[in-house]
Each structure stands twice: as structure tokens, then as C-alpha cells.
Amino acid sequence: MSAQVIVHRDKTTLAAAVAARLVTTITDVQAEHGEAHVVLTGGSMGNALVEALVDSPAAPAVAWELVHLWWGDERYVERESADRNATQAREAGLGRMAALGLDPANVHELPATDDAEGDDIAAAAERYAAELARVAAGSARRGPHGVDVPAFDVVMLGVGPDAHVASLFPGKATLDVTDRTVVPETDSPKPPPARLSLTMPALCTADEVWLLVAGEDKAEAVAAATGGADVHEAPAAGVRGRRRTLWLVDEAAAGDLP
Numbered sequence: 057m058s059a060q061v062i063v064h065r066d067k068t069t070l071a072a073a074v075a076a077r078l079v080t081t082i083t084d085v086q087a088e089h090g091e092a093h094v095v096l097t098g099g100s101m102g103n104a105l106v107e108a109l110v111d112s113p114a115a116p117a118v119a120w121e122l123v124h125l126w127w128g129d130e131r132y133v134e135r136e137s138a139d140r141n142a143t144q145a146r147e148a149g150l151g152r153m154a155a156l157g158l159d160p161a162n163v164h165e166l167p168a169t170d171d172a173e174g175d176d177i178a179a180a181a182e183r184y185a186a187e188l189a190r191v192a193a194g195s196a197r198r199g200p201h202g203v204d205v206p207a208f209d210v211v212m213l214g215v216g217p218d219a220h221v222a223s224l225f226p227g228k229a230t231l232d233v234t235d236r237t238v239v240p241e242t243d244s245p246k247p248p249p250a251r252l253s254l255t256m257p258a259l260c261t262a263d264e265v266w267l268l269v270a271g272e273d274k275a276e277a278v279a280a281a282t283g284g285a286d287v288h289e290a291p292a293a294g295v296r297g298r299r300r301t302l303w304l305v306d307e308a309a310a311g312d313l314p
């Protein structure tokens with residue numbers, strides 16, 4: 057199934073539209089299943105989405121106590137570091153979502169360097185994989201194809217100017233990992249070098265994958281990835297939702313599209 061591109065006027069409109077889409081999608085999932093699993097992204101788009109979501113008048117329509125939040129990747133640094141996607145999301149307003157019913161135990165942050173694994177980034181990756189497997193095993197909502205993750209309803213991903221997604225970068229061996237759900241990256245071309253990332257097969261278990269992209273500096277990456285570039289050159293080209301793949305972009309990011 058081919059990906060669909062939806063263009064919004066600018067970044068603010070895009071964030072508001074994605075927040076509205078997320079509320080509606082989670083509400084639909086909950087009408088059928090109760091529990092929902094959403095994978096958040098970092099980056100400025102991820103933060104803009106959290107801000108828009110918390111302020112959305114429709115946010116209370118979601119039964120947040122039944123929502124699990126995960127991340128597609130994380131910088132492997134100390135837990136309170138401002139570099140962490142999770143820290144930035146908290147600052148963008150995720151912390152305030154407890155008031156809406158979100159259970160902090162269902163907010164699944166990736167490990168940090170001040171956790172028990174310390175410098176052992178491979179062990180940290182294994183622990184997050186184990187957490188994904190544990191939650192899947194304890195739930196009626198398991199991922200498909202025998203991949204040991206919960207049923208991700210939506211995976212959201214920012215896209216870098218080099219077309220990277222999560223912490224899967226062009227030319228890296230991590231792109232070809234298929235036997236695990238979480239991998240370490242110790243030599244990221246974008247600082248900081250140490251990161252943890254969901255793998256391509258784990259991301260692609262999602263019912264819906266939404267690529268969220270704003271800004272002129274992303275136009276080339278959007279055109280390449282939607283135009284059928286090789287996944288090793290444009291990792292964003294390789295992520296597909298089982299039911300739907302949406303590129304949700306602003307006009308500037310859509311600038312190089314035919």
C-alpha cells in the first residue's frame with residue numbers, strides 16, 4: 057500500500073492537525089480495544105505535537121488511563137539531560153497529562169546512562185526490548201508477525217534532513233537488524249553519538265505510521281523518501297504502517313514534491 061502525503065500550511069497548523077488526528081485515532085482504537093499504544097517521536101515536531109495535544113480541547117475525550125506511550129528512539133545520556141526526548145516531552149507538557157488520567161507507569165521512557173546498565177548500552181537496549189515484550193505478554197493487544205511488541209496503534213516519527221528516522225541513520229548497519237526490537241547506535245552522525253532505537257521491523261508492526269515533517273531543510277528528504285529511495289540512503293523510505301502510512305508535512309517540507 058502506498059504512502060499518502062497530507063500537506064498543512066505551516067508547522068503550527070501541522071502540530072494542531074496531528075494532535076487532533078491522534079485524539080480521534082486513539083478514541084477509535086479505544087472504542088474497539090480499550091487499551092491503546094502510541095509511539096512518540098522526539099525532535100521539535102514531537103515536542104510541538106505534545107504541546108498541541110495537551111492544549112487540545114478534545115484531549116479529555118481520550119481514556120488516557122488506558123494509553124501506553126513509548127518512544128521510537130532516545131539519546132543515551134543521563135535521565136534528566138535536556139538532550140533526552142523524554143525530558144523535552146515532559147517540558148512540552150507531557151507531565152501535565154497525568155491530570156487527564158495518563159498513568160506515569162504507562163509512560164515507557166527508554167533507559168538512561170544513570171540506570172543500572174551504565175555504559176553497557178547493549179544491555180540497556182535489551183532492557184527496553186524486554187519491557188516491550190513484558191507489556192505485550194500481559195496484554196490482549198500484542199503486535200503482529202511474532203514481533204515481541206504491543207500492538208502499536210500509531211508510530212510517529214520525525215525525519216531528519218538526511219532522511220533518518222528514530223535513530224536509524226543512512227548507511228548504518230542498524231537498518232538491517234531484524235532479529236531484535238531495540239538496537240544501540242554508538243556512532244550517530246548527529247550528536248550525541250550514543251542512542252537507542254526501535255528497529256525497522258518493530259516500527260513497521262504499527263497499524264499506522266505517521267511521518268511528521270516541517271521545514272524547508274527537509275524538502276529533499278521528503279521527496280527522496282516518498283519517491284522510492286533505497287532505505288539505506290533514506291531510512292524514512294523504509295517505514296510502513298500495516299494499514300496506513302501518512303506523511304504529514306508542512307508546505308515548506310513539501311516544496312520538492314512533484
Ligand SMILES: O=C(O)[C@H](O)[C@@H](O)[C@H](O)[C@H](O)COP(=O)(O)O
Nearest residue numbers: 098099100101102214215216222
Ligand atoms: O534524535 C534526534 O537527533 C532527533 O530527535 C531527530 O531524530 C529528530 O527527530 C529529527 O531530526 C527531526 O527533527 P525535527 O522534528 O526537529 O525536525
